[in-house]
Amino acid sequence: MxxxxxxxxxxxxxxxxxxxxxxxxxxxxxxxxxxxxxxxxxxxxxxxxxxxxxxxxxxxxxxxxxxxxxxxxxxxxxxxxxxxxxxxxxxxxxxxxxxxxxxxxxxxxxxxxxxxxxxxxxxxxxxxxxxxxxxxxxxxxxxxxxxxxxxxxxxxxxxxxxxxxxxxxxxxxxxLDDELEPQGNWWTVPELEDGGLRLRSFRPTDAPRVAEACNDERTQVWLAGLPSPYELSDAEGFIASRLDNLATGEGVSWAIADATTDQLLGCVSVFDLKNRMDKTVGEIGYWLHPDARGRKVMSTAVGMVIGHAFTPITDGGLGRRRLKLLAAEGNTASAHVAEVNGFTRVGIEREASRRRDGSYDNDLCFDLLRTEWPGA
Ligand SMILES: CC(C)(COP(=O)(O)OP(=O)(O)OC[C@H]1O[C@@H](n2cnc3c(N)ncnc32)[C@H](O)[C@@H]1OP(=O)(O)O)[C@@H](O)C(=O)NCCC(=O)NCCS
The missing domain is CATH 3.40.630.30 (Gcn5-related N-acetyltransferase (GNAT))
Structure with missing residues (x-):
């Protein structure tokens, strides 16, 4: 040429x-x-x-x-x-x-x-x-x-x-035969505020608080899959991997922060958004820093996230039809968060969560349908 x-x-x-x-x-x-x-x-x-x-x-x-x-x-x-x-x-x-x-x-x-x-x-x-x-x-x-x-x-x-x-x-x-259009969802993390809380994206500066929360004795008991001890580098890796989670469409994690001080209080996620069987479902998971417990922080945060999860994708939400939440039997605080947010306890998954000593906990299964959500 x-x-x-x-x-x-x-x-x-x-x-x-x-x-x-x-x-x-x-x-x-x-x-x-x-x-x-x-x-x-x-x-x-x-x-x-x-x-x-x-x-x-x-x-x-x-x-x-x-x-x-x-x-x-x-x-x-x-x-x-x-x-x-x-x-x-x-x-x-x-x-x-x-x-x-x-x-x-x-x-x-x-x-x-x-x-x-x-x-x-x-x-x-x-x-x-x-x-x-x-x-x-x-x-x-x-x-x-x-x-x-x-x-x-x-x-x-x-x-x-x-x-x-x-x-x-x-x-x-x-x-050659592919459409020149995005494949799958690339989620964003909208900032949500209610009850003195701000739900926002994680930042690198949250890492020390993430490490503290995930090293806490109770967090370590109920989330036995977390590294132990949970190092600062684990927290940095977790924060960095949130972008990939959004870009692949797998899930959305919010940092729960104090609306006044912006200090990190915990994490709430909606995940499994690419479920192989059904792309209209999602699961909610969370953990809280020990100094934020006992004052309804997680109940409020989960309530905010439910609203976003059930909002149609065309309106900026996650377009979910059904949400699931699992709490290990005995984890009363976690079951309480599900109940106050309108989840129904639908069953027990037997010996579903491995403990650190090699034994297994039953999981209480909760779900919430969009049709039951007052905002629907
Ligand atoms: C990569 C590059 C060409 C993008 O050009 P651009 O015209 O800004 O691209 P577009 O506006 O079409 O899209 C960029 C998108 O990336 C997003 N984006 C930018 N930085 C981002 C970040 N750090 N994280 C996530 N998204 C980001 C923008 O918001 C925009 O998305 P949106 O339109 O949905 O808001 C430009 O940034 C560049 O020249 N970078 C340096 C050279 C380079 O990296 N070349 C490519 C080598 S592989």
Whole structure:
């Protein structure tokens, strides 16, 4: 192909993809100074003007001429906003890469650009699969991939390299017959306030309180699956894994905080949201820091979460039809939280929860149907 004459212009009326020109030099150089660019891509660091010159004069034109890398400039709001490329095209498939100048982020620009390029790969290049790869932790990129319809995400430990350093990678793909639309739910954590409590996302600074709560004697008795002792690193891991829980659609966890001081009091979760048999059910689980017990904190928090769980997905809720709650027989405080929130005790799962001494507790089973919820 000839560069730039044969570079197809792709547009959806908001975003236009075109051949790069030498006029993009300053913008390319500026974009590559951004710490996010340097952290999540493989560009040279430090990024010098000569790198940008080489990129525009050699790498991009040669990529089109040799047919190995197809790179477009993204034009948005009347100016250069970033780049998107297809590369490693072999055997009717290949990979996508992208980056955007900081000023243009968060407006859906990259999702638009990705969809244009993926359609081009399928319709014009004859590909039947496009692969997206990102270093683990690049949530903005993961969200773009999800919004564009990439699916089947896996983690490849040490799957990529940046400037000689091995990095864990996320990989997902989209196939010729797949819709370019999100697959599954990516939940959010809405902030809920009632009764002096604020239910919010966990923050890294909550870790010491999480560790205290999960090391507490009673928590350790009733949640025997928790590490023992429960280290600060366990708490940090728990907090970090909440994002993945949301992104995969598995569940939502709220930090229960004092509405005045914002101090962490406990955790309440709705989980099992991707139940294999029924995607309209969910289970509620919780734990409380010992200094927050005995003053209805968990009863209030569970009440708030029930409302969100039963709210339709189209109204920002979790769209549940039935909620389940298990409390080990003998855990009177936990059973009480279920009862005051209108759950019905429907049975006993015998020898269902393993204790630390190797014996098993019966679990009391509670459920609540949306039709029984006063807000329905
Ligand atoms: C990745 C990148 C291209 C995204 O561009 P963008 O135009 O902001 O993308 P979009 O607006 O289409 O979507 C970004 C989404 O990620 C979300 N997001 C951003 N940071 C996030 C975070 N830390 N956690 C969760 N979501 C995040 C945004 O809210 C947005 O979602 P929304 O539209 O539902 O609100 C841009 O951030 C970038 O250039 N980063 C540096 C280079 C890079 O990482 N390239 C990809 C390498 S694999």
């Amino acid at each position: 000839r560069f730039p004459e044969d570079v197809p212009v792709l547009t959806d009326a908001v975003v236009t993809l075109r051949a790069h020109t030498t006029d993009d030099l300053d913008a390319v150089e500026a974009m590559c100074q951004d710490p996010e660019m340097q952290r999540w891509t493989t560009i040279p660091v430090p990024y010098l003007r000569e790198n940008a010159v080489n990129y525009l004069a050699q790498i991009i034109p040669n990529g089109w001429r040799d047919g190995g890398i197809w790179t477009w400039a993204i034009e948005y709001d009347g100016r250069f906003a970033g780049t998107v490329d297809l590369h490693d095209g072999r055997g009717q498939g290949g990979e996508i890469g992208f980056s955007l100048a900081p000023w243009a982020r968060g407006a859906g620009v990259m999702t638009r650009a990705v969809k244009l390029v993926v359609r081009h790969a399928f319709d014009e290049l004859g590909w039947n699969r496009v692969i997206w790869r990102a270093f683990v932790g690049n949530w903005a990129s993961r969200r773009v991939a999800w919004k564009s319809g990439f699916r089947g995400l896996v983690v490849v430990p040490g799957g990529g390299t940046a400037r000689g350093v091995r990095m864990d990678e996320w990989v997902a793909t989209i196939g």
